[in-house]
Amino acid sequence: MVGYIDKIKEISERLLKDGKVDMVIGFRKGTMPMMNEPHRVKSADDVKNLVWDSNCGINLANYLTDRKEKIGIVAKGCDSRNIVTHIIENKIDRDQLYIIGVPCKGMIDSHKITNAVSGEIVDVVESNGEVTVKGDGFEETFNKADVLQKNCAVCIHRNPVIYDELVTDLVEEQADVDRYEDVREIEAMSTEEKHNFFDDLLAPCIRCYACRNACPLCYCPTCFVDESRPQWVGKGDDPVDIKTFHFLRAYHCAGRCTDCGSCERACPVGINMRLLTKKLEMDCLNLYGWEAGLTLDNRPPLDTYKPDDPEEFIK
Amino acid sequence: MEFMGIERDRLHLSWISSAEATKFVEVVNNVTEAVRALGPNTHFIKNEAKVA
Amino acid sequence: MKVIKIDKAKWNDGLEALNGSYSLFGPVKQNECYEFKKLDKDEQLDLSGLNTRMSAKGLIYPHTEAMFTYTLDEGEENHHIMQPADKDYSPRAVIGIRPCDADAFLLVQRNFDTPDYKDPYWIQAYEATTFVGLACNNPCRSCFCTSAGSGPFHEAGLDVLVVDAGDYFLAKAITEKGEALLKVTGWDNELDSDTAEKEIAALKNDAEAKISSTILTDNLKEMPITAVYDAPFWEDVAFACINCGTCTYVCPTCWCFDIQDEVHGTSGTRMRNWDSCMFPLFTLHGSGHNPRGEKVQRVRQRFMHKLKYYVDKYGDGIQCVGCGRCVRACPVNIDIRKVCDLMNNYDEATCAAQ
Incomplete structure (x- = not known):
């Protein structure tokens, strides 16, 4: 992953110099360990600031919504699936985009690493599938596979599904991963346990809406929680209002979510709200054989009707 | 809804034509019976908002 | 101001003595982070964290706060008339707040407590609270307090500054409110203030030297x-x-x-x-x-x-x-x-x- 950046820079520079695009959207080096900042490069001189490593978890498709320019965009597997979804939903035109595909080996979960060491992290270095964490008076090395974001650990679409150019050869997709183990654990609970589980899960929420805003799918001009005429949801920190927000947001992502993990990654209080979207993702797969963002040729199952749609739930 | 802690029998979805009076009665009876068996709902009820 | 030496073994005794006179708030570890919380009796605060994830702001100015209540029932005499919401402004003490957070209240005060406008909720909550700060011996790398007008041992906004001096704490009363609180704790090993101040100053210098991040603000005022x-x-x-x-x-x-x-x-x-x-x-x-x-x-x-x-x-x-x-x-x-x-x-x- 670390070696990709030279190729990303080369392609970006060429695109900008040739006037093929008005900007390239990628990442620049962050100021905190395990953080990079989404960044748009407008001139070939600025290309040097682009970076690529395992801290580029934010989904860049989020920065394409309703843009009018010609854009080069660096896209890992999940980003590319959200680009497909954006194109299907008319949030961007395929012709506007030059997609620089990045076969991805997974992003680092900073929460996991922070919790695994005692003390403040000063620097995190990545090489050969290992992640070395340095701090005052300690240095620890982890296997990258053990500190991946939860969604990356079970990802089976690491390669971009749509691209104009790849930065390297496609990577081998993970096989034999159990993608829905955590969802099944919840399904096995009793009603009361489920209810309490989500009560606890969502209790720390501060309603900053970072999950929603980091999500490429959440582009409504006015979100239902912001609507005031009529006001659907209370705006305070009442637990029922907080749950309503999270549950409804998840529903709005049904059949669209690519499990890119941006929501969980963005959450300042560490809530795994992916458990909600994953349930819907699993249902879409089981009921309709559908995974979001894999193709431009088919309409998503929830915006089409087919006579053979499953309907056991209708009595 | 079941996943987030609402009992399966509390929510019903049915497709009934305006000509299917018998089915309508049957469904309403079934729904009432199922929900009554569960008792009053205790989840996702907001009374007065929680404030500090 | 007087400085008290507190044997670490006696720390909890002093806090327990506060129960009854004050409701206590302090950082506790929840999941992976530290947060301020009202302490139940027998619940102990945890001062080992660098800083809480959320600031102490919410203790005085909650995320959601009732201002008034009212009834729409026309059978009631006072229907459609706002009544002040029930509030508890009995004395409370925040233990283990970092100096930056306490200082922040002074900046916020400019908004909530002005000659022309006085916010009754913020002011009453603030006045009911005694802030017992914990000096930062090891500030985070992303802290830049010293160049933002505050500091790891900054006293403004605090009533008591507690300094961890290794085997014991030094508690310095900064305001009368702070002195009153210290009296209730029963900690009574008062030190000669000159010597104690020197000890605190040395620790302060060490801490400030560890601040690795700074900002420059000198041109902001003059800039159009x-x-x-x-x-x-x-x-x-x-x-x-x-x-x-x-x-x-x-x-x-x-x-x-x-x-x-x-x-x-x-x-x-x-x-x-x-x-x-x-x-x-x-x-x-x-x-x-x-x-x-x-x-x-x-x-x-x-x-x-x-x-x-x-x-x-x-x-x-x-x-x-x-x-x-x-x-x-x-x-x-x-x-x-x-x-x-x-x-x-x-x-x-x-x-x-x-």
């Missing part, structure tokens, strides 16, 4: 507002921003709120909730016009308010205490230190010439 407002860097700063409210909610000095009514049956509550200048709804007019409809305008507003408008209005520094929370919590790594540098170093003439 319109120049920096129109500066070309805002688009670049704002690009990554997803316009969530994280920075403003974790910030100890962000004070904006939104007033809402909620009615259940015939009884209603008028409440205020934290609001954020990052949200488009924050400035949406009734007419439908939004003066800050674009993301870049909202991002600029947050930084201009903290680093320029506030500086100009009050004339004694920025509206930031350098706690570094927004830097650590931002999902896309927008860093106020970088933005402050851009603003402070901005030179209209050079930029125009380029």
